[in-house]
Amino acid sequence: MHPLTGTLWVVATPIGHLDDLSPRATDTLRRAALIAAEDTRHSRPLLAHYGIATALTALHEHNEREAVAALLARLAAGDDVALIADAGTPLISDPGYRLVRAARSAGFRVSPVPGACAAIAALSVAGLASDRFVFEGFLPAKPAARHARLQALASESRTLVFYESSHRIEESLAALATVFGAEREAVLARELTKRFETVLALPLGELATRVASDADQRRGEFVLLVAGHAEEEDARLPEGRRVFALLRDELPPARAARLAAAITGAPRRALYAGNES
Numbered sequence: 451m452h453p454l455t456g457t458l459w460v461v462a463t464p465i466g467h468l469d470d471l472s473p474r475a476t477d478t479l480r481r482a483a484l485i486a487a488e489d490t491r492h493s494r495p496l497l498a499h500y501g502i503a504t505a506l507t508a509l510h511e512h513n514e515r516e517a518v519a520a521l522l523a524r525l526a527a528g529d530d531v532a533l534i535a536d537a538g539t540p541l542i543s544d545p546g547y548r549l550v551r552a553a554r555s556a557g558f559r560v561s562p563v564p565g566a567c568a569a570i571a572a573l574s575v576a577g578l579a580s581d582r583f584v585f586e587g588f589l590p591a592k593p594a595a596r597h598a599r600l601q602a603l604a605s606e607s608r609t610l611v612f613y614e615s616s617h618r619i620e621e622s623l624a625a626l627a628t629v630f631g632a633e634r635e636a637v638l639a640r641e642l643t644k645r646f647e648t649v650l651a652l653p654l655g656e657l658a659t660r661v662a663s664d665a666d667q668r669r670g671e672f673v674l675l676v677a678g679h680a681e682e683e684d685a686r687l688p689e690g691r692r693v694f695a696l697l698r699d700e701l702p703p704a705r706a707a708r709l710a711a712a713i714t715g716a717p718r719r720a721l722y723a724g725n726e727s
């Protein structure tokens with residue numbers, strides 16, 4: 451550690467409600483020589499709201515390499531640098547990993563100023579098991595990659611936490627209900643800390659139907675939490691569901707379930723549950 455060098459402060463900002471910026475975060479942002487922000491235009495209103503006049507520089511995935519070198523030079527010169535994202539905690543589905551890693555390996559002090567994080571806020575109100583959980587961030591956008599990722603997670607026993615955007619929430623819920631089963635417990639936390647905050651706790655199949663049939667439930671930002679795979683669930687079900695999903699595109703659901711059960715050994719009723727249309 452070099453005593454005369456600056457500190458890289460990793461500062462959480464609100465995920466909606468402006469009052470969720472902590473006094474220490476405000477103070478750190480005010481005192482820093484420079485704030486590295488994901489999108490400087492996005493962060494200006496927040497900083498203006500708190501009367502913070504610190505200089506801003508952009509740090510996003512397209513300029514991270516050059517920006518990191520410049521920020522390390524500032525730290526070496528003794529300047530404190532604060533890193534913020536558009537919302538919530540930097541590095542959590544947001545830029546900053548390269549900067550933090552480079553600053554640490556160069557021996558600079560890197561210190562957190564913790565605060566809002568949508569995943570943790572959602573978990574704290576979901577009422578799903580929170581002693582162990584897995585943060586999965588955003589699912590792949592392409593259907594085949596998304597399906598493969600979900601398949602790999604189908605037997606995960608810890609609570610699963612996903613981020614999702616308004617234009618993919620419907621598709622993702624449908625894919626989750628197909629791969630994990632319509633009956634799996636889930637919670638959709640929308641617009642947390644904002645005016646239209648909604649937390650819906652329903653089985654995946656019902657949640658998918660609800661969101662598909664109500665455009666209001668597709669607006670805003672989402673954290674989707676899914677209960678972990680119950681240990682007593684039949685181990686053949688994930689493969690059974692995969693085969694059922696393929697057959698269901700070609701056959702009536704009852705027939706698809708019967709064939710998928712015969713092929714994989716998974717219980718037919720569990721495959722058919724939630725597909726009685």
Ligand code: SAM
Pocket residue numbers: 465466535537538539540541542543544566567568569612613614615639640641642643644671672673
């Ligand atoms: N770094 C942020 C954090 O600490 O939560 C997350 C940034 S990520 C680019 C943005 C995603 O976070 C959104 O698509 C949504 O899934 C989730 N998110 C952010 N704010 C949210 C809110 N107020 N309510 C629900 N989800 C939110």
